[in-house]
Amino acid sequence: MLSFPPAIQRLIAELARLPGIGPKTAQRLAFFLLSQERVALAELTGAILAAKEKIRYCSTCCNLAEEAACPICREGQRRRDVVCVVQDPRDVAAIERTHDFRGLYHVLHGAISPMDGIGPEQLRIKELLSRLSGGNVQELILATNPNIEGEATALYLARLIKPLGVKVTRLAHGLPVGGDLEYADELTLARALENRREM
Amino acid sequence: MRVEELSLTSFRNYSREKVSFSPGLNYIVGKNGEGKTNLLEALFILATTKSHRQALDKDMVKIGEGQFRVSARIIALGVDRNLDLGYDVTLRKKVANVSGFPVTKLQDFIGIFNVVMFSPEDLALVKGTPSDRRRFLDILLCQVDKVYFRLLQQYTHVSRQRNEALKLIARGAMKLFDLKPWDQQFAALAQRITLRRFQATERLAASFLSLTDAINRGKETLSISYSSSLLAATASLDVDGVARELERHQREDLKRGTSSIGPHRDDLKFLINGLPAAAYASQGQQRTAVLGLKLAELKYMQEVTGDYPVLLLDDVLSELDSSRRQMIVQVLMSDVQAVITGTDEDDLSLQGVKPALVLRVERGKVVS
Numbered sequence: 001m002l003s004f005p006p007a008i009q010r011l012i013a014e015l016a017r018l019p020g021i022g023p024k025t026a027q028r029l030a031f032f033l034l035s036q037e038r039v040a041l042a043e044l045t046g047a048i049l050a051a052k053e054k055i056r057y058c059s060t061c062c063n064l065a066e067e068a069a070c071p072i073c074r075e076g077q078r079r080r081d082v083v084c085v086v087q088d089p090r091d092v093a094a095i096e097r098t099h100d101f102r103g104l105y106h107v108l109h110g111a112i113s114p115m116d117g118i119g120p121e122q123l124r125i126k127e128l129l130s131r132l133s134g135g136n137v138q139e140l141i142l143a144t145n146p147n148i149e150g151e152a153t154a155l156y157l158a159r160l161i162k163p164l165g166v167k168v169t170r171l172a173h174g175l176p177v178g179g180d181l182e183y184a185d186e187l188t189l190a191r192a193l194e195n196r197r198e199m
Numbered sequence: 200m201r202v203e204e205l206s207l208t209s210f211r212n213y214s215r216e217k218v219s220f221s222p223g224l225n226y227i228v229g230k231n232g233e234g235k236t237n238l239l240e241a242l243f244i245l246a247t248t249k250s251h252r253q254a255l256d257k258d259m260v261k262i263g264e265g266q267f268r269v270s271a272r273i274i275a276l277g278v279d280r281n282l283d284l285g286y287d288v289t290l291r292k293k294v295a296n297v298s299g300f301p302v303t304k305l306q307d308f309i310g311i312f313n314v315v316m317f318s319p320e321d322l323a324l325v326k327g328t329p330s331d332r333r334r335f336l337d338i339l340l341c342q343v344d345k346v347y348f349r350l351l352q353q354y355t356h357v358s359r360q361r362n363e364a365l366k367l368i369a370r371g372a373m374k375l376f377d378l379k380p381w382d383q384q385f386a387a388l389a390q391r392i393t394l395r396r397f398q399a400t401e402r403l404a405a406s407f408l409s410l411t412d413a414i415n416r417g418k419e420t421l422s423i424s425y426s427s428s429l430l431a432a433t434a435s436l437d438v439d440g441v442a443r444e445l446e447r448h449q450r451e452d453l454k455r456g457t458s459s460i461g462p463h464r465d466d467l468k469f470l471i472n473g474l475p476a477a478a479y480a481s482q483g484q485q486r487t488a489v490l491g492l493k494l495a496e497l498k499y500m501q502e503v504t505g506d507y508p509v510l511l512l513d514d515v516l517s518e519l520d521s522s523r524r525q526m527i528v529q530v531l532m533s534d535v536q537a538v539i540t541g542t543d544e545d546d547l548s549l550q551g552v553k554p555a556l557v558l559r560v561e562r563g564k565v566v567s
Contacts, residue, residue, distance in 0.1 A: 112380065114363035119373055148356050148384060155380035186345040 008034070060131065062107045062124040064089045072096075072105060079103045081138040085128065085157065087111050087145055095143065103141075106131065111149035112156055120156060128157075132166055139167040146173055200313055200506040201536040202242060203272040209264035211237035212563035220538065221555035224531055227540045229560035235540040238560070239316065239511045241269040242538065245282050246314040246508075247338060248293060248305055256286045256293065265289060273312050276506050282312055306349070310342045313500050313508035317493045317515050324492070325485040326477055329466035336396055336467055339496050343503045347395050354388040358458060361385050366456040378449075385458065386441040392462045393427050394436060400425035400467060402502070403495045411491040413529075414522055419472050421488055428464040483520075490523055494530055510537040517541060528552050 004012070008030055016026035033041065057063070058070035061083075065071070072078065072092070082103030086092055092105050108123040131137065142157055144150035158168045173191040175184055184192075201222050207213040212234045227235045236252075240259070243251040250259060260267045268285040283296040295302040302308045324331055341348040361381040367373035404423050411421040429444055430436055445452075448459050458464075469476035469488050476488065500508045510531075516524065516539060531537055531552050544557065559567045 112377070114360050114367055114373065114381075119367075120377060148353060148360065151384060152360070152380035155383050156377065159376075159379060187349040190346050 057124075061105045062109065062127055063092055063105060064107075077102070080136055082141065083128075083131070083137050083139070084141040084143050086143050087150060087153070091143065103139075108144070108153065111144055111153040113149045113152075123153070125157070125160075129160075132161065132164060137166055139169060142168065142170045146171075200273065200275045200504075200508055202312070202509055202538075203274060205238065205241060206268075206270045207238075207241055208268040209261040210241055210267040210269055211259055211261060213237060214261065214563065216563070216565055218558065218565050220536070222536055223555035224552060225536075225538045225556045225558065226544070226554035227538065227558045227560055228542070228544050229540075230542060233560045234563045235560050236318070236513050237563075238565075239318075239513050239538060239540060242271065242312075242509065242511060243314055243316050244269055245271050245273075245284060246309070246312045246342060248284065248295070248309055251316045251318060252320075257288050257291075260286065260288055271312070275312065276504075280311065282308070284308065306345070306352075309348060310345065313342050313504060313506070314511050315493055315497045315500065315508050316511045316513070317490070318511075318513035319515060319518065321489050321493070322486060322515070322518060324489050325469045325480050329464075332467040333463075333465060335492070335496075336399060339499065340395060340399055342508075343500055344395065347392070350388055350392050350395075354385075354392055354462065357381060357384045357388055358461070358463065362457050365452050365458075369453050369456060382442060382445050385461065386438050386445055389429060389461045390436055390438045390441045393429055393465065396462065396465065396467075397425050397427070397430075397436075399499070403492070403499055406495040406498045407491045410494050410526060411487050414487050414491075414526060419484075421476070421484070421491065422470045422473070423488075423492065424468050424470060426466045426468045427462070428460040429462075486519060486523060490519065490526055494526060497530065497535065507533070507535045510535050512537065512539040514540050514542070517543070 011030045011033070012023070012026045015021055015029050016023055018026075021029070033044075054066050055064050056066075056068075058065040058073055059068050060073045061070060063070045063072065079102050083106050084095060084101060084103055085106045085108060086095070087108050087110060089107055092107060095101050095105075106124070106128050108125065108128075110118055110123050112118055112120060112123065132140070140157075140161055142154040144153045144157075154170055158170070162168050173188070173195060175181065175188065175192050181189070202220050204220065205218045207216045209215075218238065227238060229235050240250055240252065240254075243249075244259075250256075266285055266287040268283070270281065270283040272279065272281050274280075281296070281298045284293060285295075286293045293305055295305055295308040297308065297311060324335065337351060341351065361378075364373060364378055364381050368375055368378060400423060407421070407423050415421065427436075429441055444460055445458075451459050469480065471480060471484060476484065480488065497508060497510060500506075512527070516527075519527075539554075557567070558565050
């Protein structure tokens with residue numbers, strides 16, 4: 001990389017900062033970009049800047065939106081008494097793909113992690129509490145990731161919100177549908193066994 | 200379980216080597232520093248993905264090379280498989296294959312091939328640190344219990360988060376209220392790990408007693424027991440009990456910035472006539488104890504997996520007298536494959552046991 005002109009080195013270094021991009025991919029991307037027409041590049045940089053300018057947080061659920069309220073919060077036929085708490089806007093998209101959830105969301109934008117300096121104050125928890133104080137929400141579904149930080153965030157929220165008289169539920173841990181039992185990950189299987197239900 | 204063939208590429212002092220083993224007793228003989236232990240280390244890595252000497256992966260790469268690779272053909276419960284593990288210094292990554300199929304999660308590689316390693320460092324186990332003895336239990340359990348391995352991984356992760364939280368609270372940068380989610384997860388994992396170690400120790404203890412008694416012949420009683428930092432205080436080990444103990448130690452934990460109780464503080468204790476052996480065990484007693492523990496481990500693995508692990512003895516025969524060697528001989532009479540190293544062929548004056556194969560090692564080459 002040292003044999004490249006400084007401008008290219010800088011471009012490679014910037015690209016390498018992107019998640020999932022290593023030095024080799026960054027180099028490939030840099031040379032691809034250089035080979036493009038000026039117009040195409042202006043289109044790309046314009047799109048990046050426009051996204052950054054236009055995107056803000058929905059005033060209700062903190063999901064990414066272009067207006068004060070996101071499309072889901074604006075939708076009239078949704079149940080307003082059930083709120084599903086997720087870590088990330090991508091989790092909203094994932095749950096929406098099921099077409100089974102007709103309530104609203106709340107996006108925390110992260111999970112509690114002392115090692116990364118992320119405490120409750122760094123997450124959109126204050127917004128969630130003020131939402132609950134409205135009194136319309138009957139059930140809060142905690143859909144944070146089933147890992148250690150996601151679980152800690154769920155435990156934290158449950159302890160914080162249960163005293164407010166809101167029903168707090170957690171997504172079930174279980175086996176992937178359509179899979180074979182023998183290929184299930186051991187810990188998942190152990191959890192599923194632990195949380196078995198009567199039929 | 201047995202290993203048929205082992206191949207090494209740029210591993211330790213080996214450039215490229217292929218070794219075939221006999222199903223019975225294999226004796227590797229050579230002077231010190233020629234590469235006998237490295238062969239055992241390679242087999243240990245194929246079982247656990249790590250070095251028994253706690254060496255760093257990059258230190259196992261032959262000097263001047265960028266990657267090592269160890270492969271073996273093994274037969275476990277009658278099934279023939281090829282295990283292959285490579286490490287790349289620049290990528291800082293291990294890549295594993297089983298019979299030509301890549302293993303995406305390295306943890307799925309652990310436990311396909313089982314070994315029991317007995318090396319000279321183990322002789323210090325009785326008087327060594329509790330962490331050495333916990334490591335013994337962890338290596339055993341991780342090989343036969345996938346859930347245990349995952350629990351241990353999660354426990355280490357939760358412990359680190361909890362320690363960080365404790366430090367932040369002590370500094371006033373975090374509320375005490377916010378510690379609870381970490382306590383809850385810590386308690387749940389601590390309880391499950393402790394329980395599994397207890398159960399394993401109980402099983403080991405039974406065979407340990409009969410194995411060591413064969414040497415001591417009633418002169419004295421050697422035993423092992425699991426000493427838990429949690430159970431000393433809680434009558435029955437349930438998650439709520441652990442959570443209460445955590446609460447009781449909270450002030451101390453905040454002061455130290457680490458968890459003062461939990462399986463990471465436990466010990467596997469050796470006892471002589473019921474008294475702690477660490478303080479006064481003689482050389483002979485220590486040897487009997489460690490040998491008994493390793494052979495109990497062998498039996499435990501056989502009971503759990505249905506197949507004997509491969510026994511790896513690194514230069515320990517010369518350290519044992521004839522009555523203790525007799526313990527090993529009895530094992531070698533059964534269905535166990537063993538790979539033993541020594542500096543002298545005469546060392547192998549095992550009563551009535553002849554090695555099925557003698558391999559001579561010289562400067563990173565197997566010469567016969």
